[in-house]
Amino acid sequence: MRIQEAVRLRILQLCREKNMTVNHLAEVSGVSSSALKLTVSSYARVKNTGVVTIKKLCQGFGIDFLDFFASDLFDNLDDEEES
Numbered sequence: 624m625r626i627q628e629a630v631r632l633r634i635l636q637l638c639r640e641k642n643m644t645v646n647h648l649a650e651v652s653g654v655s656s657s658a659l660k661l662t663v664s665s666y667a668r669v670k671n672t673g674v675v676t677i678k679k680l681c682q683g684f685g686i687d688f689l690d691f692f693a694s695d696l697f698d699n700l701d702d703e704e705e706s
Contacts (some may be wrong), residue, residue, distance in 0.1 A: 652683025
């Protein structure tokens, strides 16, 4: 799995766990709903969700930054090619 796919799935996983919609997460985190929807869309063209955005999402979820990555989704990631 590529890292952006793991990030996308982790956001959706945390939304389910916290019983939050993507729109509510956008509102409480300060990330625009359009940017967040592009990030979680399986058809997204987002190649890299930035660290600042992930930090804002963590604040919206009420979790620590490291907790975001404390998931088996981030184990055994595929090598990323630079473009």
